[in-house]
Amino acid sequence: IRTHSMGIFVINKEGEEAGHYDDIGIFVEGVVILDNIRSIARACEMMLGVIYALNLAYPKELRYFYEYIQKVLFRMDGEKLSPKVLGLKNKIASVQ
Known part of the structure; x- marks a missing residue:
């Protein structure tokens, strides 16, 4: 999170089944702005909304x-x- 300006993060506990994530979220400038997103596809959709709403590059x-x-x-x-x-x-x- 600290090395990128913004992005989507996925947390999966070791040993969990594939496709089951403990948390999916969005961060901007090292700060988590959204979490508990239910799917990666939804996170990509929301990331576009965040970029648009905050007028970010x-x-x-x-x-x-x-x-x-x-x-x-x-x-x-x-x-x-x-x-x-x-x-x-x-x-x-x-x-x-």
């Missing part, structure tokens, strides 16, 4: 991940894709 290491979700999946400002996201969109479209 996407984390550098996840920029293209969030840009893909925003512009391709949610179709928000989708005509202005970065070259990396456009390439990913084309690769995914060619597989289907």
Whole structure:
């Protein structure tokens, strides 16, 4: 948590079954702002909301991940894709 500006954390006790997590949450600048989120998918959704609501920039290491979700999946400002996201969109479209 201290080495990243924001992100999603997952806590799983040693020996627990796969897919069962003790806690899933979101942190910003080392502070947990949301916890007890029930799924990783829900945490990703809420992370987008946090970024939008607080007018934050996407984390550098996840920029293209969030840009893909925003512009391709949610179709928000989708005509202005970065070259990396456009390439990913084309690769995914060619597989289907």
